[in-house]
Amino acid sequence: MTPAVRVGTRASALALTQTTTVAESLAALGEFGYELVRVSTTGDVNRASLSQIGGTGVFVAALREALLDDNCDVAVHSLKDLPTGEAEGLTVAAVPERADIRDALCARDGLTLAGLPEGSSVGTGSPRRAAQLRAARPDLSIIDIRGNVDTRLARVAGLVDGGPGDLDAVVLAAAGLTRLGRQGLITEYLAPELMLPAPGQGALAVECRSDDAGASVFAQALRQYDHLPTRLAVTAERAVLRRLEAGCTAPIGAHATVTDDVLTLEAVVCSADGGRLLRRTEITADLSVGGATSAGVVLAEELLASGAAEIAGLSADL
Numbered sequence: 001m002t003p004a005v006r007v008g009t010r011a012s013a014l015a016l017t018q019t020t021t022v023a024e025s026l027a028a029l030g031e032f033g034y035e036l037v038r039v040s041t042t043g044d045v046n047r048a049s050l051s052q053i054g055g056t057g058v059f060v061a062a063l064r065e066a067l068l069d070d071n072c073d074v075a076v077h078s079l080k081d082l083p084t085g086e087a088e089g090l091t092v093a094a095v096p097e098r099a100d101i102r103d104a105l106c107a108r109d110g111l112t113l114a115g116l117p118e119g120s121s122v123g124t125g126s127p128r129r130a131a132q133l134r135a136a137r138p139d140l141s142i143i144d145i146r147g148n149v150d151t152r153l154a155r156v157a158g159l160v161d162g163g164p165g166d167l168d169a170v171v172l173a174a175a176g177l178t179r180l181g182r183q184g185l186i187t188e189y190l191a192p193e194l195m196l197p198a199p200g201q202g203a204l205a206v207e208c209r210s211d212d213a214g215a216s217v218f219a220q221a222l223r224q225y226d227h228l229p230t231r232l233a234v235t236a237e238r239a240v241l242r243r244l245e246a247g248c249t250a251p252i253g254a255h256a257t258v259t260d261d262v263l264t265l266e267a268v269v270c271s272a273d274g275g276r277l278l279r280r281t282e283i284t285a286d287l288s289v290g291g292a293t294s295a296g297v298v299l300a301e302e303l304l305a306s307g308a309a310e311i312a313g314l315s316a317d318l
């Protein structure tokens with residue numbers, strides 16, 4: 001009998017589809033079966049605004065505990081929800097090839113951002129999305145919303161049956177919508193020039209105990225599953241966030257692309273009202289994890305030198 005690797009997951013529909021895809025890919029690369037272990041997290045249970053719950057990593061802590069308590073062997077996270085600090089005893093052993101990085105508008109009546117009537121209400125729980133929306137369309141009314149993807153979609157008038165329909169549009173990650181089969185509800189993919197995504201958006205992280213990363217029934221499969229260009233890109237993006245001492249609820253966007261020769265990293269720091277957007281680019285030919293990290297740190301320091309801490313209300317020093 002092949003051993004069964006226990007794969008930890010949040011219980012939301014999005015987490016379950018993500019985890020199942022990862023578990024199936026890993027099992028196909030190795031000689032093992034898998035079983036899903038569902039773990040509920042503070043982020044799922046608490047309906048308060050994410051910015052009110054405060055701390056980063058509300059979706060992640062319980063999964064990490066399950067790993068450390070040996071209740072599962074690997075855990076699958078949305079990379080953008082993962083705090084930038086190291087977790088003692090744990091390793092991100094695989095970053096699979098990333099999906100669509102963009103944010104997506106889901107509006108009533110097929111409307112695009114430019115087509116939304118003046119004063120339209122747009123829901124998002126993300127200060128980064130709110131600030132960039134305000135910068136593009138200062139007339140919009142931005143509403144702080146919470147809940148899983150379907151709950152948010154139900155807030156848009158006429159978009160899905162039976163929802164409250166009290167908003168004109170919401171903004172969500174295209175990757176999540178696509179993984180849930182809801183891409184048909186997207187009325188505009190927002191270009192990164194207008195809406196820079198969250199660091200790590202569209203990417204997943206497969207974490208395991210550090211002891212298992214080198215030698216275990218699934219270690220080899222994890223190494224094969226790791227996608228270097230994605231790992232480099234998200235490393236650079238997250239280094240910006242880390243150097244700015246900010247978390248996933250900060251008004252900060254970052255996106256890196258990797259070609260054969262160079263890594264190009266862009267980042268934006270916003271004031272909450274969208275009145276000030278500080279946007280910078282850094283390019284490096286050092287395509288190593290260390291090189292990607294340095295690019296992120298250099299870019300963050302450039303942003304700090306241009307006033308990022310004051311603009312976004314951060315405590316990081318230059």
Ligand SMILES: NCc1[nH]cc(CCC(=O)O)c1CC(=O)O
Binds near residue numbers: 081171172173175204
């Ligand atoms: N913070 C919640 C979260 N974490 C990951 C995704 C979507 C998938 C992704 O970005 O990888 C979402 C929902 C959203 O932002 O729309």
